[in-house]
Amino acid sequence: MSLKTAAKTLLAAVVISGALFSGVASARNExxxxxxxxxxxxxxxxxxxxxxxxxxxxxxxxxxxxxxxxxxxxxxxxxxxxxxxxxxxxxxxxxxxxxxxxxxxxxxxxxxxxxx
Structure with missing residues (x-):
């Protein structure tokens, strides 16, 4: 795996994790x-x-x-x-x-x- 591919994979994981976490946090406050x-x-x-x-x-x-x-x-x-x-x-x-x-x-x- 190239460094560029690894960076893209890591970035995608961070974005998905952030979206999931913010969804849970906002659902709790509703x-x-x-x-x-x-x-x-x-x-x-x-x-x-x-x-x-x-x-x-x-x-x-x-x-x-x-x-x-x-x-x-x-x-x-x-x-x-x-x-x-x-x-x-x-x-x-x-x-x-x-x-x-x-x-x-x-x-x-x-x-x-x-x-x-």
């Missing part, structure tokens, strides 16, 4: 997560929590995070937003009422720490 706030915000607000940018309007916040639906990620949102939520998740996976309660407990513990 799921929209929704948070339903316990009380609506007065004006459009942005919250950065768990490496995701949430856009909030009324009682709804939406984002395209790179993590799964979990109590941990919900707690991060509640801490940064400073407000309890009534729902958290994505299509096909919403936190249960018990998980939402555990999520909102992060706000209670944060309030207690601030008072001390």
């Amino acid at each position: 799921q929209v997560y929704t948070v339903r706030l316990a009380a609506p915000v007065a004006e459009a607000t942005r919250v950065i929590a768990d490496n995701a940018l949430w856009n909030c309007q009324g009682d709804t916040c939406v984002a395209r995070p790179n993590h799964g639906v979990s109590v941990r990620s919900c707690r991060q949102f509640v801490r940064e937003a400073g407000a309890p939520v009534s729902a958290y998740g994505a299509e096909g996976r919403q936190l249960s009422a018990d998980e939402i309660s555990r999520c909102n407990a992060a706000l209670d513990s944060q309030t207690l720490q601030a008072a001390n």
